Amino acid sequence: xxxxxxxxxxxxxxxxxxxxxxxxxxxxxxxxxxxxxxxxxxxxxxxxxxxxxxxxxxxxxxxxxxxxxxxxxxxxxxxxxxxxxxxxxxxxxxxxxxxxxxxxxxxxxxxxxxxxxxxxxxxxxxxxxxxxxxxxxxxxxxxxxxxxxxxxxxxxxxxxxxxxxxxxxxxxxxxxxxxxxxxxxxxxxxxxxxxxxxxxxxxxxxxxxxxxxxxxxxxxxxxxxxxxxxxxxxxxxxxxxxxxxxxxxxxxxxxxxxxxxxxxxxxxxxxxxxxxxxxxxxxxxxxxxxxxxxxxxxxxxxxxxxxxxxxxxxxxxxxxxxxxxxxxxxxxxxxxxxxxxxxxxxxxxxxxxxxxxxxxxxxxxxxxxxxxxxxxxxxxxxxxxxxxxxxxxxxxxxxxxxxxxxxxxxxxxxxxxxxxxxxxxxxxxxxxxxxxxxxxxxxxxxxxxxxxxxxxxxxxxxxxxxxxxxxxxx
Amino acid sequence: xxxxxxxxxxxxxxxxxxxxxxxxxxxxxxxxxxxxxxxxxxxxxxxxxxxxxxxxxxxxxxxxxxxxxxxxxxxxxxxxxxxxxxxxxxxxxxxx
Numbered sequence: 001x002x003x004x005x006x007x008x009x010x011x012x013x014x015x016x017x018x019x020x021x022x023x024x025x026x027x028x029x030x031x032x033x034x035x036x037x038x039x040x041x042x043x044x045x046x047x048x049x050x051x052x053x054x055x056x057x058x059x060x061x062x063x064x065x066x067x068x069x070x071x072x073x074x075x076x077x078x079x080x081x082x083x084x085x086x087x088x089x090x091x092x093x094x095x096x097x098x099x100x101x102x103x104x105x106x107x108x109x110x111x112x113x114x115x116x117x118x119x120x121x122x123x124x125x126x127x128x129x130x131x132x133x134x135x136x137x138x139x140x141x142x143x144x145x146x147x148x149x150x151x152x153x154x155x156x157x158x159x160x161x162x163x164x165x166x167x168x169x170x171x172x173x174x175x176x177x178x179x180x181x182x183x184x185x186x187x188x189x190x191x192x193x194x195x196x197x198x199x200x201x202x203x204x205x206x207x208x209x210x211x212x213x214x215x216x217x218x219x220x221x222x223x224x225x226x227x228x229x230x231x232x233x234x235x236x237x238x239x240x241x242x243x244x245x246x247x248x249x250x251x252x253x254x255x256x257x258x259x260x261x262x263x264x265x266x267x268x269x270x271x272x273x274x275x276x277x278x279x280x281x282x283x284x285x286x287x288x289x290x291x292x293x294x295x296x297x298x299x300x301x302x303x304x305x306x307x308x309x310x311x312x313x314x315x316x317x318x319x320x321x322x323x324x325x326x327x328x329x330x331x332x333x334x335x336x337x338x339x340x341x342x343x344x345x346x347x348x349x350x351x352x353x354x355x356x357x358x359x360x361x362x363x364x365x366x367x368x369x370x371x372x373x374x375x376x377x378x379x380x381x382x383x384x385x386x387x388x389x390x391x392x393x394x395x396x397x398x399x400x401x402x403x404x405x406x407x408x409x410x411x412x413x414x415x416x417x418x419x420x421x422x423x424x425x426x427x428x429x430x431x432x433x434x435x436x437x438x439x440x441x442x443x444x445x446x447x448x449x450x451x452x453x454x455x456x457x458x459x460x461x462x463x464x465x466x467x468x469x470x471x472x473x474x
Numbered sequence: 475x476x477x478x479x480x481x482x483x484x485x486x487x488x489x490x491x492x493x494x495x496x497x498x499x500x501x502x503x504x505x506x507x508x509x510x511x512x513x514x515x516x517x518x519x520x521x522x523x524x525x526x527x528x529x530x531x532x533x534x535x536x537x538x539x540x541x542x543x544x545x546x547x548x549x550x551x552x553x554x555x556x557x558x559x560x561x562x563x564x565x566x567x568x569x570x
Contacts, residue, residue: 352501354498355498355499355504356501378544379503379504379507380507380545381546382548385521385522387511
């Protein structure tokens with residue numbers, strides 16, 4: 001009998017597909033090798049797995065009921081921004097979770113995502129899976145990889161998909177490996193991995209079905225995921241589920257976002273599943289993990305509240321695919337370019353970052369008795385001179401309008417030009433910030449923007465996270 | 475040589491001072507607000523009653539903005555003074 005811990009159900013979820021796409025044909029054209037057909041999603045130069053995790057978490061929490069508060073946050077990625085320092089803490093701060101909530105990383109292996117889900121499926125908690133996947137230029141991992149994040153909120157109130165069973169199978173074998181700090185992983189001969197996974201798939205899948213008293217034909221949506229393409233294909237065949245139940249892995253449009261792949265596929269299923277449908281998730285990662293879920297009646301009402309633009313397919317459709325190969329290589333650190341002739345920024349200092357935590361991570365402004373909103377937050381009112389009579393306001397989820405902007409081709413940036421704008425938030429508050437995911441030629445006064453959590457730069461190994469604005473595309 | 479200053483024509487009417495220490499939880503803004511508020515209360519006047527400001531700091535900010543921003547001073551002159559270790563007494567020396 002496989003290992004399936006008792007888990008609370010999914011009450012909300014959110015996916016995040018970054019804006020940029022690299023057409024695989026562009027790789028082939030540049031190198032005369034590699035690449036292929038279709039596109040892969042690419043995290044912007046100012047994104048990392050932590051910042052994408054924040055974006056997915058924000059969408060999930062927006063979809064969750066206002067009374068749902070997680071007692072813990074579990075973050076999984078194979079490409080962490082930090083070692084030693086907990087990456088989940090940054091997400092915790094950006095989501096303004098209470099101090100009593102724990103924040104934990106499960107990082108390094110692709111299977112860590114499974115651990116994060118198990119950790120979160122306990123009471124009210126959140127799992128965030130996020131990955132940036134690439135490989136050496138011209139290789140299969142580069143073109144097959146994808147960047148994405150997904151967040152799942154677990155709880156007992158308003159469950160839209162309950163966990164009805166599961167199983168696991170584990171074996172120690174050298175399929176895929178990577179030393180910390182290396183930019184790409186290595187793989188043993190593919191047929192070996194296919195051979196090693198096959199019995200594990202059989203055991204875990206049959207254990208899970210047996211435990212839940214189900215047959216393969218009872219599954220409406222079958223998710224098969226893993227970095228070993230051939231083994232995953234073989235698993236689809238071996239499990240005997242119906243052809244129409246097999247969920248599109250979206251590799252043609254966004255690539256394979258590693259740790260987040262099955263989570264994005266599950267989000268895609270939940271974006272369109274009917275109540276009472278059984279979902280099987282089969283994850284091939286140094287063993288096999290199987291989950292069985294069933295959607296509830298609550299999913300219909302949940303989906304009615306969700307914005308179509310924020311579904312997986314909605315975000316895939318809103319991508320931009322004219323990214324050049326040199327930009328892609330530069331953003332992923334494979335092309336070390338001449339920096340602009342500007343002094344490097346200072347490293348973010350610890351004490352002010354802690355003091356200003358609400359502003360820096362939560363984008364909290366302050367509002368005085370007259371209703372005037374101060375960004376960054378102030379203690380003294382400009383109108384009355386009163387001190388500490390402010391109400392703190394979280395600006396991160398409020399939209400704004402561009403009052404003016406400039407395109408700066410000299411300012412320090414990993415991907416010039418810098419587009420800076422002065423934006424006016426709905427309900428008050430004027431703020432000067434950088435625009436991102438934007439075409440400098442298309443920016444106009446009056447454009448609507450929304451805030452996005454980004455990594456501005458890194459100095460002395462310290463990442464400077466803060467908020468930028470991006471065009472509202474819905 | 476006689477001083478042509480305004481000595482004996484001016485009085486210190488209030489004072490405010492923060493604790494001295496490693497204030498991890500207080501920013502420059504916070505210390506300026508705290509000490510200014512204490513001084514104004516000590517003198518029994520409001521910020522609006524003040525006609526001009528001199529801010530002495532060597533490492534915590536440039537220009538009068540360092541003071542006018544946190545205190546939200548409106549339409550009054552604010553001068554930044556710096557004189558290495560004598561920075562502290564320099565803002566008051568024009569008054570002697």
